[in-house]
Amino acid sequence: MASRIVIVGTGQGGFQLAASLREAGHEGPITMVGDEPGLPYQRPPLSKAFLKGTVTAEGLLLRPAALYERLRLEVLSPVRVEAIDRAAHCARLSNGQTLPYDHLVLATGARVRWPDVPGASLKGLFGLRTLADAQALRERIGQAQRIAVVGAGFIGLELAAVARALGREIDVIEAAERPLQRALSTRMAQYLIDWHVSQGARLHFGARLAGFEGGHGDDGQVQAVQLVHGERIAADLVVIAIGVTPNDQLARDAGLATDNGIAVDEQLLTADPAISALGDCANFPWRGERVRIESVQAAVDQARHIATRLRSCTGAAGAPYDKLPWFWSEQGACRLQIAGLARPDDEARIDGDPDSDRFSVQRWRDGQLVAVESLNDPSAHMRARKALTEATLALA
Numbered sequence: 411m412a413s414r415i416v417i418v419g420t421g422q423g424g425f426q427l428a429a430s431l432r433e434a435g436h437e438g439p440i441t442m443v444g445d446e447p448g449l450p451y452q453r454p455p456l457s458k459a460f461l462k463g464t465v466t467a468e469g470l471l472l473r474p475a476a477l478y479e480r481l482r483l484e485v486l487s488p489v490r491v492e493a494i495d496r497a498a499h500c501a502r503l504s505n506g507q508t509l510p511y512d513h514l515v516l517a518t519g520a521r522v523r524w525p526d527v528p529g530a531s532l533k534g535l536f537g538l539r540t541l542a543d544a545q546a547l548r549e550r551i552g553q554a555q556r557i558a559v560v561g562a563g564f565i566g567l568e569l570a571a572v573a574r575a576l577g578r579e580i581d582v583i584e585a586a587e588r589p590l591q592r593a594l595s596t597r598m599a600q601y602l603i604d605w606h607v608s609q610g611a612r613l614h615f616g617a618r619l620a621g622f623e624g625g626h627g628d629d630g631q632v633q634a635v636q637l638v639h640g641e642r643i644a645a646d647l648v649v650i651a652i653g654v655t656p657n658d659q660l661a662r663d664a665g666l667a668t669d670n671g672i673a674v675d676e677q678l679l680t681a682d683p684a685i686s687a688l689g690d691c692a693n694f695p696w697r698g699e700r701v702r703i704e705s706v707q708a709a710v711d712q713a714r715h716i717a718t719r720l721r722s723c724t725g726a727a728g729a730p731y732d733k734l735p736w737f738w739s740e741q742g743a744c745r746l747q748i749a750g751l752a753r754p755d756d757e758a759r760i761d762g763d764p765d766s767d768r769f770s771v772q773r774w775r776d777g778q779l780v781a782v783e784s785l786n787d788p789s790a791h792m793r794a795r796k797a798l799t800e801a802t803l804a805l806a
């Protein structure tokens with residue numbers, strides 16, 4: 411009998427795995443269990459087109475409902491997997507059901523990291539991870555007088571661009587000295603700073619969060635963000651964008667190893683040969699280090715890798731997972747694409763005119779190209795992906 415595959419999480423990676431398994435000819439039952447309502451949808455537009463109002467919730471769906479029927483993909487939602495019984499090979503669900511599996515895949519994603527400071531439960535504070543978050547934010551953003559975003563990462567900066575496009579006042583508050591300090595070169599970060607400032611956003615760097623000030627006690631409406639040095643930034647809507655925490659508790663409770671995500675090997679398998687993990691929740695080996703990557707590319711490529719492994723007739727593991735990471739971010743007129751993984755101390759070499767709105771920054775380590783950041787230059791990005799993939803293959 412064809413094996414039964416259960417996928418925890420109906421996000422980008424969970425959907426891709428189910429679809430890729432069918433594509434590869436898996437005949438057995440495939441059940442996806444997701445704690446968000448509805449069918450799998452794309453998250454990237456939540457901080458871009460959806461917030462701006464140019465895409466509807468329906469337009470976010472990864473595939474229409476008919477596809478799930480046609481491919482015989484069972485979607486249980488909103489249903490949460492509460493526990494995994496590894497000995498009995500079954501998952502306990504929030505609807506009281508017990509779901510048996512031959513192979514279980516954890517595609518549980520991540521959740522917004524919330525700051526532990528006074529006033530963190532005031533009204534008017536929002537996270538941005540789910541469609542429900544984005545809907546709540548979209549309802550409020552039009553009426554907000556002053557918006558503050560805590561965190562100048564990709565989501566924080568995308569939100570700043572949308573807020574200015576909607577004519578809202580915005581302050582971006584960042585503890586580090588520049589945005590995306592770990593992911594981006596100083597030159598590209600400076601370009602983004604200048605662009606956001608030119609649009610009227612106020613960016614505050616080296617600004618450490620002390621708390622939030624509101625009216626009428628701890629659950630009143632937020633009125634200001636307080637910084638450690640005593641500064642106060644007025645805001646009636648605050649978005650928390652200081653990063654995410656991987657959803658790895660389910661794995662930990664089942665006795666699986668976690669360390670900034672669910673620990674998997676080069677085949678994306680946990681120490682239990684019947685359980686794999688992928689996407690934002692998975693911590694995996696890549697080129698000699700362990701990484702956890704939050705991107706559509708990682709979720710999709712890892713799902714395809716697991717589908718191929720599970721379909722392998724021989725049961726042999728095959729080649730290790732070794733796909734090149736790549737990522738994109740849209741901030742108003744700036745389309746940034748990054749291929750590869752850089753570290754803050756990697757050398758930066760500029761390719762093109764950094765005073766124009768189209769150039770790249772190459773990142774080098776020990777004489778080796780490790781990443782390329784491209785601004786408004788999709789063909790440079792595609793060339794970089796090709797070159798970096800070939801370099802990866804040469805090292806394998």
Ligand code: FAD
Binds near residue numbers: 444456489540706707
């Ligand atoms: P997710 O898509 O998060 O799916 C995980 C699902 O599992 C969630 O629905 C979660 O609720 C559910 N779940 C968790 N625990 C359980 C449980 N116990 N039982 C049942 N269900 C459970 N990436 C890019 O490459 N480019 C971008 O421009 C970009 N923009 C983004 C903008 C925003 C606002 C956000 C939030 C993300 C963005 N990303 C972007 C990141 C990208 O969307 C994620 O990396 C990707 O969605 C990860 O897919 P995943 O399947 O690992 O997790």
